[in-house]
Amino acid sequence: MSAAPSPSLPLRLDGLVYRAGPKTIIDGLDATITTPGITALIGPNGAGKSVTLRLIDGLLRPDAGTIRIGAGAPVRRAFVFQRPALLRASAARNVDLALAPLGLRRRERRALTERALARVGLLDRAADPATRLSGGEQQRLALARALVTEPQLLLLDEPSASLDPAATERIETLMAEIARGGTKVILVSHNLGQVARLADDVVVLAQGRAVEHGPTAQILFKPKSAQARAYLTGELPWTAYAAAS
Amino acid sequence: MLDTLADSVARLARLDHEVLAIAWLSLRVSLTAVLIGAVAGVPLGALVAVVRFPGRQVLVGLLNASMGLPPVIVGLVIYLLLSRSGPLGPFGLLFTPSAMVTAQAVLVTPLIAALTRQIVADAEAHLGDQLRSLRLSPWRRAGLLVFDVRFSLVTAILAAFGRAISEIGAVLVVGGNIDGFTRTLTTAISLETQKGDLALALALGLVLMGLVLVVNAAATVLRAYAVRAYG
Numbered sequence A: 001m002s003a004a005p006s007p008s009l010p011l012r013l014d015g016l017v018y019r020a021g022p023k024t025i026i027d028g029l030d031a032t033i034t035t036p037g038i039t040a041l042i043g044p045n046g047a048g049k050s051v052t053l054r055l056i057d058g059l060l061r062p063d064a065g066t067i068r069i070g071a072g073a074p075v076r077r078a079f080v081f082q083r084p085a086l087l088r089a090s091a092a093r094n095v096d097l098a099l100a101p102l103g104l105r106r107r108e109r110r111a112l113t114e115r116a117l118a119r120v121g122l123l124d125r126a127a128d129p130a131t132r133l134s135g136g137e138q139q140r141l142a143l144a145r146a147l148v149t150e151p152q153l154l155l156l157d158e159p160s161a162s163l164d165p166a167a168t169e170r171i172e173t174l175m176a177e178i179a180r181g182g183t184k185v186i187l188v189s190h191n192l193g194q195v196a197r198l199a200d201d202v203v204v205l206a207q208g209r210a211v212e213h214g215p216t217a218q219i220l221f222k223p224k225s226a227q228a229r230a231y232l233t234g235e236l237p238w239t240a241y242a243a244a245s
Numbered sequence B: 001m002l003d004t005l006a007d008s009v010a011r012l013a014r015l016d017h018e019v020l021a022i023a024w025l026s027l028r029v030s031l032t033a034v035l036i037g038a039v040a041g042v043p044l045g046a047l048v049a050v051v052r053f054p055g056r057q058v059l060v061g062l063l064n065a066s067m068g069l070p071p072v073i074v075g076l077v078i079y080l081l082l083s084r085s086g087p088l089g090p091f092g093l094l095f096t097p098s099a100m101v102t103a104q105a106v107l108v109t110p111l112i113a114a115l116t117r118q119i120v121a122d123a124e125a126h127l128g129d130q131l132r133s134l135r136l137s138p139w140r141r142a143g144l145l146v147f148d149v150r151f152s153l154v155t156a157i158l159a160a161f162g163r164a165i166s167e168i169g170a171v172l173v174v175g176g177n178i179d180g181f182t183r184t185l186t187t188a189i190s191l192e193t194q195k196g197d198l199a200l201a202l203a204l205g206l207v208l209m210g211l212v213l214v215v216n217a218a219a220t221v222l223r224a225y226a227v228r229a230y231g
Helices: A049-057 A091-102 A106-119 A135-147 A165-180 A192-198 A216-221 A226-233 A238-244 B002-013 B017-050 B056-066 B071-082 B097-133 B138-148 B150-166 B169-175 B185-195 B198-230
Strands: A011-020 A023-033 A038-042 A064-069 A077-080 A153-157 A184-188 A201-206 A209-215
Touching: A011 A049, A023 A049, A023 A201, A023 A209, A038 A049, A038 A165, A038 A192, A049 A064, A049 A077, A049 A153, A049 A184, A077 A135, A077 B097, A091 A106, A091 A135, A106 A135, A135 A165, A165 A184, A165 A192, A192 A216, A201 A216, A201 A226, A209 A216, A209 A226, A216 A226, B002 B198, B017 B056, B017 B097, B017 B138, B017 B150, B017 B185, B017 B198, B056 B097, B071 B097, B071 B169, B097 B138, B097 B150, B097 B169, B138 B150, B150 B185, B150 B198, B169 B185, B185 B198
Parallel strands: A038 A184, A038 A201, A077 A153, A153 A184
Antiparallel strands: A011 A023, A011 A064, A201 A209
């Protein structure tokens, strides 16, 4: 398997709607992401960021609308969750299971697993139970599992939300390296400092819609929409702005 | 009563051959039944937890309800199946240890399946999205979740063993309590109590409790060691 840098992996979300029971979580979301690198999804709690990631990954099916990724050929995707979901098994086994659907030989799987673990600095912990790793190491292990299939699209749902600053810095360094390697990264984050450090462009979500999309500096420092301004300045109550718009 | 207790302890101390033979048969029958129940019940429970299909909730309800299957009813149904005029009559299994294993396996399989489903469903709530995101098949997801909860499943297996070795209704009906052939600890305790040999009944009772304690202790120690070693 060889890395397939995709400097431009168009991602088009057209009229996405997703309902959970009587509640509409995603309410006609339109977004076209054509830039390489890291795109951040930001917005208040309940805006639909995590659901949007799950829709893109295919974990959820939209009630309406379409998602188009790439130019037609199937795109390798990987998802890293806020809390790393790891099996009670060794670190290596946790990475290896991502290779299961590919039908590779054991020797190939082992080589790929070791390479992914080395990439996140955990090769020396390969045989250790995943549950014995620290929070930061567990999240790096989750990243290794995501990277082992060399995804073209990496979906990250607040990957450093529960980590200390040192662990967050390592995760951010890895995210930047991954994006430089040609993988398109969609990052959900509430950490605006992190968004400023990493993201090439930003989509602001509010009440299930994309209310603004543009380069990071523009969105963070000169937002045009009232919703984005209210979110970025931390003004409350949020709903008052949403209603006014 | 103290005399009876002293007599029963004396019989145990002599390692009475009859008591040992009955204990060995009980252990053999119940462990075999639990093994069969685990082989059938664990995959069944895991698949019901992972795969979504029409009627799944009904199946879950049935599994949960069948945890309380009355042993004597199970024994009666197996009896009808294995009796000379029943569909499995030609195999000549009635009043044999195999019939007792069959009845106990029928009793413990739904218990293991229902407990496995609940344990795997709890793990699925935590790991399910990640495993689906890795594009793994339902079979593989179920297998991985069983692997993940393997230490918790020991409790389900122990519960099944406890139900099997302590039940009397099913083994009495399909085994017949034949001396030296299908007599188990529970059927022997019942018989000896009725005959008035309370010392032997009590000795058998002590053996039964000892077996349950030893199996549980061994499983608990093994589980604790495995959890320490593998997280």
